[in-house]
Amino acid sequence: MTDKETFYKALGSKIREQREVVGLTQAQLANAVGLSRTSVTNIELGRQRLMLDQFESICAAVGKTAGDVLGSAQTPVVETRNAHDLRTLPSVQNFVRELKQAKGKER
Amino acid sequence: MTPTRPRYARIRQLVDELLTASGTRSAPVPVEKIAAHVGAEIVFRDFDENVSGVLVRSNTAPVIGVATNQSTERQRFTIAHELGHLALHEGREVHVDKLFRINLRSPSSSRAEDVQEIEANAFAASLLMPQLFLQKDIASIELDFEDPSRILPLAQKYGVSVQAMTFRLLNLFGSSERT
Numbered sequence: 001m002t003d004k005e006t007f008y009k010a011l012g013s014k015i016r017e018q019r020e021v022v023g024l025t026q027a028q029l030a031n032a033v034g035l036s037r038t039s040v041t042n043i044e045l046g047r048q049r050l051m052l053d054q055f056e057s058i059c060a061a062v063g064k065t066a067g068d069v070l071g072s073a074q075t076p077v078v079e080t081r082n083a084h085d086l087r088t089l090p091s092v093q094n095f096v097r098e099l100k101q102a103k104g105k106e107r
Numbered sequence: 108m109t110p111t112r113p114r115y116a117r118i119r120q121l122v123d124e125l126l127t128a129s130g131t132r133s134a135p136v137p138v139e140k141i142a143a144h145v146g147a148e149i150v151f152r153d154f155d156e157n158v159s160g161v162l163v164r165s166n167t168a169p170v171i172g173v174a175t176n177q178s179t180e181r182q183r184f185t186i187a188h189e190l191g192h193l194a195l196h197e198g199r200e201v202h203v204d205k206l207f208r209i210n211l212r213s214p215s216s217s218r219a220e221d222v223q224e225i226e227a228n229a230f231a232a233s234l235l236m237p238q239l240f241l242q243k244d245i246a247s248i249e250l251d252f253e254d255p256s257r258i259l260p261l262a263q264k265y266g267v268s269v270q271a272m273t274f275r276l277l278n279l280f281g282s283s284e285r286t
Contacts, residue, residue: 017274017277020277021273086201086203089158089203091152091153091154091155092154092158092161092172092201092203095150095152095161095163096161096201099163099170
């Protein structure tokens with residue numbers, strides 16, 4: 001899956017989430033923003049890429065700003081690393097170093 | 108071993124076993140006690156760089172580092188999330204969980220890592236908001252997903268954010284006829 005596909009899937013699920021929070025059906029949302037219900041279905045599934053003005057209309061219809069919806073499209077992304085690869089995360093590097101020192105003292 | 112899709116049945120089973128073994132029968136789920144039960148040490152720490160939690164397995168006992176600059180609810184979720192990694196994912200030495208905006212996601216992040224995160228989040232949601240507990244609690248109140256004031260007391264009882272509770276309720280009980 002490409003990054004774009006991942007992005008539109010995540011965005012679509014956020015749109016769906018917001019629509020469900022306000023209790024609109026796909027048909028009602030489609031009607032409110034002048035799209036077909038099929039388009040809304042496809043947008044929510046990430047299968048259809050939408051124009052910025054369409055996104056803005058959808059956000060308005062669910063009572064959110066575009067920033068709210070994009071901001072909520074946060075996802076925790078794991079970074080799995082070995083201890084020697086923590087240079088860009090000094091606070092974590094220090095944490096791991098201290099744990100190892102503590103372990104050494106126990107011996 | 109890296110699963111290609113989230114193993115929800117396995118997650119449910121692991122969570123049920125943990126709840127039973129730790130004698131947890133009602134909310135709020137004592138997530139720190141459960142961590143102790145599986146032999147994980149919890150250390151609160153001021154991490155910067157958007158780090159919410161760290162799982163370190165280089166020591167004999169696993170250590171979960173939890174960022175202090177988070178709400179109690181978010182810290183509970185972080186601990187449960189790291190417990191999920193511990194139970195489900197074979198150990199790299201250091202496992203760092205950060206919050207990113209999806210559009211800032213690095214191109215190198217692979218699907219396999221996404222599945223691990225989805226699994227850890229599902230584990231955390233199941234552990235903190237067990238389906239059986241919720242079924243009992245919402246049998247007595249009329250549930251209205253559109254009304255956050257109804258969800259707030261439930262979120263407070265379970266020690267989770269309103270957002271996490273809303274998401275969990277929609278996942279468990281959200282009816283498909285709403286589409």
